[in-house]
Structures are given as structure tokens and as C-alpha cells.
Amino acid sequence: QSTLTQPASVSGSPGQSITISCTITSSDIAGYNYVSWYQQHPGKAPRLIIFDVTNRPSGVSDRFSGFKSDNTASLTISGLQAEDEAEYYCSSALFGSTFFGGGTSLTVL
Amino acid sequence: EVQLVESGGGLVQPGGSLRLSCAASGFTFSTYAMIWVRQTPGRGLEWVSGVSASGDSTYYADSVKGRFTISRDNSKNTFHLQMNSLRVEDTAMYYCTKELWQNHVPQGPFDHWGQGTLVTVSA
Numbered sequence: 637q638s639t640l641t642q643p644a645s646v647s648g649s650p651g652q653s654i655t656i657s658c659t660i661t662s663s664d665i666a667g668y669n670y671v672s673w674y675q676q677h678p679g680k681a682p683r684l685i686i687f688d689v690t691n692r693p694s695g696v697s698d699r700f701s702g703f704k705s706d707n708t709a710s711l712t713i714s715g716l717q718a719e720d721e722a723e724y725y726c727s728s729a730l731f732g733s734t735f736f737g738g739g740t741s742l743t744v745l
Numbered sequence: 746e747v748q749l750v751e752s753g754g755g756l757v758q759p760g761g762s763l764r765l766s767c768a769a770s771g772f773t774f775s776t777y778a779m780i781w782v783r784q785t786p787g788r789g790l791e792w793v794s795g796v797s798a799s800g801d802s803t804y805y806a807d808s809v810k811g812r813f814t815i816s817r818d819n820s821k822n823t824f825h826l827q828m829n830s831l832r833v834e835d836t837a838m839y840y841c842t843k844e845l846w847q848n849h850v851p852q853g854p855f856d857h858w859g860q861g862t863l864v865t866v867s868a
Contacts, residue, residue: 672854674790681840681861682782682790687854693845725790729852732804734780734792 639665640726640737647743648716656740658709658726665730671709672727673702676739682725686711718744747771747857749841754862757831765826765862767841775799775819778844778851781826783837784861793839795851796824804851809835831866838863 641659648654658671673686684693686702689709699714709728713720721744726737753765767779780795794815795804803815812831817824828835839862842855 670853674855681858682855683858684845684854684856687845687856693856727790727853732795732802732850732852733806734782734795734853736790736792739789 639735640728642724642726642737642740644738645741645743647745648713649745650716650718652716653712653714654716654742656711656713656724656726656742658711658737660707660709660728662735663707665728665735668728668730669704670729671702671704673700673711674725674727676723676725678722713742716744720744747843749843749857749859751839751841751859751862754839754864756865756867758868759831759833759866761831761866762827762829763831763864765828765839765841765864767824767859769822769824769841769843772843773847774822776847778849779817779824780842780844780851780853780855781815782840782842782855782858783835783864784840785837788837791837792853794826795844797851798848802850828864831864833866836864836866 639662669689671689674682676682689704690702701712724740748770750768781793796815800817814827841859843857845854845856
């Protein structure tokens with residue numbers, strides 16, 4: 637069974653906000669704030685957009701925000717743009733092992 | 746500018762071996778843990794292996810433990826993944842990645858990724 641569970645797909649219209657959830661099923665890692673989010677466009681390498689639940693690396697738009705409550709993390713993208721259409725992966729880690737969610741495909745209608 | 750460039754991928758028969766390499770530049774390589782992550786269409790992203798900044802500590806996913814060996818050469822700013830006893834299920838795009846934090850356990854977040862090298866295991 638997957639340690640991190642994401643919806644397979646979400647969609648939204650330009651200008652809207654969407655939220656992607658990531659349910660952490662392992663109690664070992666749920667209590668830690670080692671949640672990251674990656675964006676991946678087709679044919680490209682993943683790109684880090686959120687780390688440690690809420691932090692954005694330099695250069696990442698503030699339209700991306702992260703949150704975590706208990707065993708569920710979430711990524712919110714506000715003011716959807718066509719360029720946001722991509723695959724999004726959540727990730728967590730503990731004791732030198734890293735886990736990824738199955739990915740969520742975002743469609744901008 | 747941080748750059749990570751993978752090499753060494755290719756087609757190999759089941760049971761065969763490959764050695765992947767990643768050349769790094771644009772940062773103080775010897776102070777960052779480095780990691781291999783692979784991706785298949787059916788299984789998404791999968792963490793494979795990580796090595797500490799010094800090279801003294803290594804970490805492996807259960808799926809590759811005992812078959813893959815990660816190593817690094819800080820004098821050449823490179824790190825490697827020796828893959829033995831390859832299986833069809835090892836077929837994937839392999840990415841080398843860099844740990845965000847200096848002198849941290851190689852468990853992410855991964856702030857830079859290479860473009861990947863494709864490994865195909867098939868008879």
C-alpha cells in the first residue's frame with residue numbers, strides 16, 4: 637500500500653484556485669514536517685515548489701502554497717494559469733528514506 | 746548555476762549491469778548529499794538511493810538493496826550508481842538529484858534535478 641496517497645487528477649479554470657491533497661498513511665512519518673511538493677511538466681525533470689510543508693524555494697511563484705494538518709498535507713495553487721498544467725507529486729521522508737505520492741495530474745480547462 | 750548531468754543509461758538484458766554517473770557543477774559538491782530517483786510511467790517517482798556528503802553513509806530502497814551500489818568522488822564532483830542483477834522492473838528514467846540542505850541526510854527535499862538517463866532492461 638502507498639504511504640502517500642494523492643488524487644489521480646484535478647482540474648480548474650484559469651484564475652480559479654485548486655487544492656491537491658496528500659494523505660500520509662504511515663504514522664511513522666505523519667508527525668514530521670518533511671513534506672515537499674514537486675511539479676513536473678511532460679518530458680521534463682521534476683521541480684521542487686514547496687518544502688517543509690509551507691516553504692517556497694527562491695523563484696517559485698507565491699501562487700503556490702502548502703499546508704499540513706495531522707496526516708494530510710495539501711498544495712494550493714491560486715490564480716490558475718495555463719502553465720500550471722502539469723503533474724504534481726508530494727513527498728515525505730524519514731531516516732534517510734524518501735517516499736513519493738502517486739502524482740496528481742492537473743488540467744487547466 | 747547548478748548543473749547535474751547524467752550518463753550511462755542504455756539497453757541491457759535481465760541479469761546484466763550498468764553504471765550510471767552524474768557530473769555536478771555550480772555548487773560545493775562535497776558538502777551536499779546526492780540522491781538517485783527513478784521514474785516509470787506505471788509507478789511514478791521512486792527514491793532509489795542516497796549518499797551523504799562525505800560518502801561515508803549510503804541509503805537504499807528495499808527494491809534495490811543488495812543489487813545497487815551508490816558512490817561518489819568528491820575530487821571529481823561526480824557520483825555513481827552501480828546497478829547489478831538488473832530486472833525488467835528496473836526499467837525507468839533515472840534522475841540524479843541534489844539535497845537542499847548542506848551536510849544533511851540524503852532524504853530531500855531535492856532542489857535540483859538532472860534531465861535523466863533512460864535505463865531499459867529487456868531481453
